[in-house]
Amino acid sequence: MVINFAAGPAQLPKEVLVEVQKQLVDYKGHGLSVMEMSHRGVLYNAIHESAIKKLRELLCIPDNYKVLFMQGGGTGLFAAVCMNLLGRTGAADYIVTGSWSEKAAKEATKYGIVNLVIPKAEKFQQIPSEDVWKLDPNASYLYYCDNETVDGVEFGFMPKSLNDVPLVCDMSSNFLSRKVDVSKYGLIFAGAQKNVGPAGVTIVIVRDDLIGHAMKITPSVFDFAVLAKNNSLYNTPPCFGIYVIDCVLDWIKKHGGIDGMAKNADIKSQLIYKVIDESNGFYNCPVVTDARSRMNLPFRIGSIKGDDDLENKFLKGAEVEGMIQLKGHRSVGGIRASLYNAITIAETERLADYMIEFCKNNQAKA
The missing domain is CATH 3.90.1150.10 (Aspartate Aminotransferase, domain 1)
Incomplete structure (x- = not known):
């Protein structure tokens, strides 16, 4: 087999792929594939809950945080974050250190005032010292991308906000690659297709107090309160992708x-x-x-x-x-x-x- 150095969708562990292949047609002797299961049935519910439990264990997620499985990818969350959180004060801080945080900041301008914490860079090659950052103490949140997939820039530290402004982080391309103190964040999201599964699932970890502030224009499938109330089962979730995530989480625990x-x-x-x-x-x-x-x-x-x-x-x-x-x-x-x-x-x-x-x-x- 080839070695796939793609930025995403990325290589999955070989033993996970073999296990998925083994169970593809007949999942654990139940006579059907995960792709055919009812998302409200007992069989799928066990997979769904297992994946959430393993994420909580691996990341030591506190009880006052919800784990959501969403769709729309990281790009969809650029908008969902705004629609759920930006209305709190109408403004947000964005640390732009690469192509993806730049796109997120651009998306946010549709929903409120965006303060660029650091000056716009001609090329993304470094993270300026916090000494030169310009933070808004009244921001709804402070947003950053922990690892910029395109530009190869990764934070070696956790940014500090002012006045307990919630920290929002896109961890799509370094999720589950190092320890994170979830309790220091308001919200973390990650597209699964880099480190934890196939494309189609976006994992969201959000603190309870940040749920329930969505703008009226927020689609129900992007409303954290709706997703949390329904345990990410408001509509049909990407069941097969979540199943593969559950398998990858087992692999991470094993290794x-x-x-x-x-x-x-x-x-x-x-x-x-x-x-x-x-x-x-x-x-x-x-x-x-x-x-x-x-x-x-x-x-x-x-x-x-x-x-x-x-x-x-x-x-x-x-x-x-x-x-x-x-x-x-x-x-x-x-x-x-x-x-x-x-x-x-x-x-x-x-x-x-x-x-x-x-x-x-x-x-x-x-």
């Missing part, structure tokens, strides 16, 4: 829990960054060291601006070696290796070895 995922993430990312930093400029990572992502590692070949011929040669050679989806996002170009939880250390070592060999064979051409 050391979040501590195990965090340890592997550090090892894997350092393997690649070491090759980049020791390549004498053949490989270049545009992100400053203290903001480098452990999940999405962008780099250029030949120079900081990249050499198209060398990068295309690198990508073609990688595919021959069974390593796919390494092309950088269309907005920034270059190469990007996404090292989500399901990517193993051995698979990362294969990429590192290929990068070293490619550098040796093409150094003179750069």
Whole structure:
């Protein structure tokens, strides 16, 4: 099989895929697939509750938080967050450190006043010091993206808000890859398709006191109060996706829990960054060291601006070696290796070895 370094939908653990395949037609001897189950039936309800329970255990989610399964992806939550929370004061703080937080801030302007905490950057390569942030003490919430999938920028700290302004975080691309103190957040959301399952499910963890403030225009399927009251079963949820999430959560627990995922993430990312930093400029990572992502590692070949011929040669050679989806996002170009939880250390070592060999064979051409 290939090694899928895609930014999402991403590689899933092989043993999870095998288990899902085994149960696909006949789930645990019940004679039907999860895809055919009634979302209000006993069989599916057990899967639904199991996934919620495991998320609570892995993240130590306090009792005063609801776990919701929603649809619409992270992009849908850009709007849902606003419609549920922005009406509290009419304004919100946004820390824009990459393409996804930039899109979230743009979406928020449809629903209220957006205060950009840091000046607009020409390129997203770092996280400015909190000393220069301009926070609104009356904001409905302070929003940030913990890991920018496109730009490879990841927070190494948790932002501090003013006056207990609730912290809202998009953790789509580093969810369950390191410990998080959920009690310090008002809301966390994550698209499943990076670290925890297939596309189609968005996990939302929201504090009870932030539920019930939705704008009148909020569609029922985006209203946290409606979803919470109905345990995410107001309408038909993405049942099969939630089932796969439940399986992935089992896999995470089996492989050391979040501590195990965090340890592997550090090892894997350092393997690649070491090759980049020791390549004498053949490989270049545009992100400053203290903001480098452990999940999405962008780099250029030949120079900081990249050499198209060398990068295309690198990508073609990688595919021959069974390593796919390494092309950088269309907005920034270059190469990007996404090292989500399901990517193993051995698979990362294969990429590192290929990068070293490619550098040796093409150094003179750069």
